[in-house]
Amino acid sequence: MTRILSKSSFAAVLACTTALTGMASAQDVKTIKIATHYNDAQMAPLLKCFDVYESEHPDIKIEFQQASYGDFLQTILTSRVGGTSPDIYNIYSIWVPQLAAAGTLAEPPADLQDWIKSSYGEGTVGAATINGTLWGIPTELSVYQLLYNKKMLAEAGFDAPPATWDEPKKIAAAITTTNDQGVIDRAGYVYGPSVANAVHVYYSQMYADGTAPYSDDLRSTNFTSPESIQIVKRQGELFSEGITSNTNITDDFAAGTAAMMIAANWNKAELQQNFGDAFDSTVGVAPIPNNGGPAGTMLYSFLWAVDSTSQVKDESWKLLRWLNEAQGGASLSCTGQMLSDLGALTGNLADLSAMDTGDSFTAPFIAATESGAAKSQPNIWQAAENDRTLRSYIEQVWAGNMTAEDAMAAADAEVTSVLSEQQ
Amino acid sequence: MSDTSPDATGRQLPATPHELIYPEPPRKTLGALLGSQKIAPWLFLSPMLAFGAIFFILPLIYAFYISLTRWDSLSPPRWVGLDHYKYVLTMDPVFWKTLWNTMYFAAGSIGIGVPLAMVLAHAFTRSRGQTLWRSIYWLPMITNVVAVAYIWKFVLDDRYGLLNRALGVLGLGAPGWLTSPTLALTSVVLIFVWMQLGHNMLLFSAGLANIDESCYEAARLDGANERQLFTEITIPLLMPTTLFVLITNFISGLSYFTLMLVLTDGNGGPLRSTTVTGLYMYQMAFSDLRMGRASAVAYVLFAVILVITLIQLRVFRRGGVEAH
Structure with missing residues (x-):
């Protein structure tokens, strides 16, 4: 009897110990x-x-x-x-x-x-x-840089990418062609439909020109600075002179129907896939054109x-x-x-x-x-909202509805108002 | 000894059978209570009432409270009173444009879609294989909106789209159906009409089936031709259906934004030309984290829809719905 009890007690103690140990283990796993x-x-x-x-x-x-x-x-x-x-x-x-x-x-x-x-x-x-x-x-x-199609530039008689602001328009104009319905089927330069396609490009161009798009305390903008006005004005000229249009977008670069765009490095995989063996001989990367000063861009x-x-x-x-x-x-x-x-x-x-x-x-x-030419995108208050506002005014210039001065002044007023909300 | 004796429950029973006994009315059981005319209807309605209260009334009340606060959904709401309403109605540079776009979209989709659906329903009611035709027109309705958007992006592409290629064959130019700020919203309206056509046709077909054939026979005996039958018999007798289609289409048109969201990658472009109030509200809430302001916009839109619906009801009642 004693032996039986001992065995039963031992089994019970063992079972309880095992259960408790299991519970403890389960509780300890985070x-x-x-x-x-x-x-x-x-x-x-x-x-x-x-x-x-x-x-x-x-x-x-x-x-x-x-x-x-x-x-x-x-x-x-x-x-x-x-x-x-x-x-x-x-x-x-x-x-x-x-x-x-x-x-x-x-x-x-x-x-x-x-x-x-x-x-x-x-x-x-x-x-x-x-x-x-x-x-x-x-x-x-x-990181943003200028991506260009080496073959298209060479066909148009240019053996180097644009380095200063006056060059992209000249090169792009020489490359752009239209179809029988007057639609640009080969664009010298392209933007895109997303907010970043306009705003990140604008920020990159601002840094390339040596001007930060926002003040140091991120409570006001430099949208109305002469550099900013010039950048947006030049963008508008690409549209008004028929060098690009809303039809022609960044995807066209990968399709081989656009010669230049300012874009980020993550496009590499898609471009490699599209151009295959011709990737190295077709796609070139260059600093963003500026007024001849030190290189700059956004990351x-x-x-x-x-x-x-x-x-x-x-x-x-x-x-x-x-x-x-x-x-x-x-x-x-x-x-x-x-x-x-x-x-x-x-x-x-x-x-x-x-x-x-x-x-x-x-x-x-x-x-x-590594050189520090790429500056961080400003982590502004309500960034998504402000970027969307900025894109809408840049688009007004592209469409020829507003002058660069008026558009950037309006963008500055709206964005500054939002920035002032931060504590 | 007492002249009475207690029964099993302890009550004193009368000593003689001649004494009158007024027994207490039998107590209603729970089942009888629930089955009574007063309680039973509410009992049957209670699931729907609870559903409505939890999923419609409470969110409405909560959204109104939120519209009076500044709330980013991450930190506690801060009371701002009517500031959001004031901003939206008097200061917001985008809201009124989006409301105009919304009105254009709703009115355009009704102006084109409803008459077209009525005429097609009338035509197919008299044609052979009407079930097949109805099914074909119904197909866009059950197609995923993302698929619809992609199909139409291909059709309406400026350079390679089927439509512009066809226009090119005819020697015509190539409009920027989705890239031109002046055309983009109209294109979206046309796509929406195409999507909704089958649904509206089905409603009109049901309405047409309810029109007594004797009305047409009487009119024919009076010498009415087919056009007169349609304008003098069909349209007036379809008025209740037309009112229903108009009101439901207008309400859905005023709050609709899915197609714009998918067609424009969420931007409502170009130049905010396809940003309707619903999309603006969506961006405000989930991209900008302005839940309070977005709720205020929702209430303003609700008020607009309510007013327009009441006007529609009144106009159509005067216009003959009650007469039928």
Whole structure:
């Protein structure tokens, strides 16, 4: 009897201990939810890294949530209202002012901030900084330069890309042709339908002319400066003189029916796919034409940020640092590997030096970043709204409805009014 | 001893059978109560009432409250009173243009779509294979709006579009259907008419089926020709259907923006020419995080729709709907 009791007691104790241990283990596992606009295929290198991290840290479980770029901000808002916000976001730098002002983002720990400042380029750290506060770890970097079709320029008798402002119009005019219905079927120069197609181009041209589009405190604009008026006026002339039109857009460059555009480096993959073996002999990259001064352009960045309401903030920052430092003798960090596979650039200096960036397309973008010629897109208040306003007035000049002076004065008034709302 | 004895419930029973007993009326059971004429209808209505209260009334009240605050959905709302209404109605440089675009879109889609649907429904009612025709015209209605937008982008492309190529064969020019600020909204109206045609035709077909054939026979006996039958019999007797189609089309037209969103990649361009108030409100709320101002715009739009609908009802009642 005693032996039976002992056996029963032992079994019960064992069962209870096992159950309690299991419960304790389940409670100790912390889940980190990561949201990005990259899809599963693009995230593949990072997803593998998540598995490695989980195996090295049994107390951590990583969940990946994807939301399209267009819906990303809404996804953040909805998830926060519903109390299910991810712990880590990959966000566009211009969203940071509002997210930070609303207390959505957590500040990185001091040691991580020191690491970021020493490991990333100045321009990219600037893109992740608002009013002196660094809000995350920079990731994908996009830089604007002039892209031109070498063959089209050569056919028109030009063996070099335009370097000063007077040249693009002359070259573009020589290339532009129309079809039998009077529609431009081969454009010398193109813009595009998106807000960025006009506004990022304008910002890049402003920096190329040595003028920041906004004041240092980001509370007023330089839209009415002589440089700005000249830039927009020249854009309007391309339309009024029949060199380009709303019909001709940036996609036409990849289709081989447009000769020049100001665009970001992330177009590389699509251009390579479209031009195939002729990519190197067709697509050229040059600094944005200016008045002969030092080169300048704009860059924008995405960044890893942590939600302020996260219950696993420390674990999230640790994971992010791990993802952004090369592990186990690899030449690239996990984030760097993903960006490299996408053909994108990074602000991480170690990754950048390990990436294959020596080709003729990528090198000018890298040069602009490393030389400091590429300035961070200003992280202004209500950036999306202001950019849309600015685009609408630039379009008025393109359409010939307003003079550059009137349009930029109106844009300045509207945007300044919005900027004055910030605390 | 008492002359009465207690029963099982403890009540004192009369000593003699001659004493009158007034028993208490039987208490209604829960089932009987719920089945009563007073309660039962409300009981059956309660799911819908609860649904309406939760998904319509509460959001309406909450949206009105939000319209009186500044709220970015991330931090707590801040009370601003009627500031948003004042800004939208007196200062906003874009709102009135979007309202004009909205009116143009709604009026254009009704002005072209409703008469066209009526005539086609009338024609197909008298044709063979009307079910087939109705199905063909109904197809755009069940096609995803994104697919519709892409199809029409290809058709209306300035350089390579089917329409401009056809015009080229005829020696005509190539309008910028979606790239010209003066044409883009009209193009969107035409696409919307194409999308809605089958739906409106179906409503008119139902209306036509309800017209008594004897009316036509009597008119024919009086010597009416086909045109007179249509204008003097069909149109007046279709008035209730026409009113319904007009009001529902106008309401949906005033709040519609999906097609513009997809056709213009969310920009409402060129030159905001296709930015209707619904799209403007959407951008304001989900791109600019101005939930309060967007709610105020929603209420202004609601007021506009309400006023126009009431005017329509009044005009059509005077115009003969009540007579039929």
